[in-house]
Amino acid sequence: MSDVLLTEWETTAGRHPWERLASAAAAAGGSVGASNAAILARRKAHFGTTMGLLADCPACREWVEFSAPNGIFESVPGANGEFLWNGWRIEYRLPTVTDLMIARSAPDPRAVLVSRALIRATKNDQVADLTPEVMVAWEAHLDEVDPLAVIEFSLKCDACGHAWGAVFEPAREYPRELEVAARRVLSEVDALARAYGWDEKTTLGLSPARRRMYLHMVGA
Numbered sequence: 001m002s003d004v005l006l007t008e009w010e011t012t013a014g015r016h017p018w019e020r021l022a023s024a025a026a027a028a029g030g031s032v033g034a035s036n037a038a039i040l041a042r043r044k045a046h047f048g049t050t051m052g053l054l055a056d057c058p059a060c061r062e063w064v065e066f067s068a069p070n071g072i073f074e075s076v077p078g079a080n081g082e083f084l085w086n087g088w089r090i091e092y093r094l095p096t097v098t099d100l101m102i103a104r105s106a107p108d109p110r111a112v113l114v115s116r117a118l119i120r121a122t123k124n125d126q127v128a129d130l131t132p133e134v135m136v137a138w139e140a141h142l143d144e145v146d147p148l149a150v151i152e153f154s155l156k157c158d159a160c161g162h163a164w165g166a167v168f169e170p171a172r173e174y175p176r177e178l179e180v181a182a183r184r185v186l187s188e189v190d191a192l193a194r195a196y197g198w199d200e201k202t203t204l205g206l207s208p209a210r211r212r213m214y215l216h217m218v219g220a
């Protein structure tokens with residue numbers, strides 16, 4: 001397992017989060033939510049579903065600890081579809097990573113995303129331009145069907161009482177965890193190499209319990 005972790009770390013280290021998201025999208029073949037789900041699935045394979053996170057309070061800069069709800073590991077990415085509301089019928093496709101990349105450099109990212117996601121909108125069977133009201137309803141619908149597209153947590157600071165929504169991006173967070181874990185495994189390999197002269201393959205081949213015991217014995 002450590003071996004798989006190290007390989008993943010060394011083949012992806014230094015990649016930009018967008019590049020990670022795009023490569024996860026290629027594998028997942030779909031929406032932003034599907035890409036995040038693919039990254040979270042890899043995260044779960046290595047580290048399980050317990051995830052401690054830190055955010056700094058925008059008001060007082062104090063660190064706030066929180067944990068990711070298990071639900072994010074179980075969410076099923078949505079699919080393209082249609083939204084029916086008060087005589088409106090909106091055919092859409094869920095935004096992809098490519099859409100996000102194009103939108104982020106536009107003056108009005110939201111408008112670009114909407115225009116790329118919208119296939120056709122009709123009101124009482126007549127083609128129509130979206131009104132602000134139907135936009136709000138449609139966006140709420142998109143959040144529902146693709147819950148992992150934007151993962152937001154409601155946080156509250158214990159120090160000053162400020163409450164805010166923090167966005168969690170698996171493509172940024174997971175590489176950090178991978179880096180920390182890889183560093184720890186390599187420091188164990190290093191400690192046992194110094195003490196016993198074992199090579200990396202030998203140490204990685206030990207069960208976690210044996211490795212822990214030897215590390216304890218050499219005081220590492």
Ligand SMILES: [Zn+2]
Nearest residue numbers: 057060157160
């Ligand atoms: Zn605060």
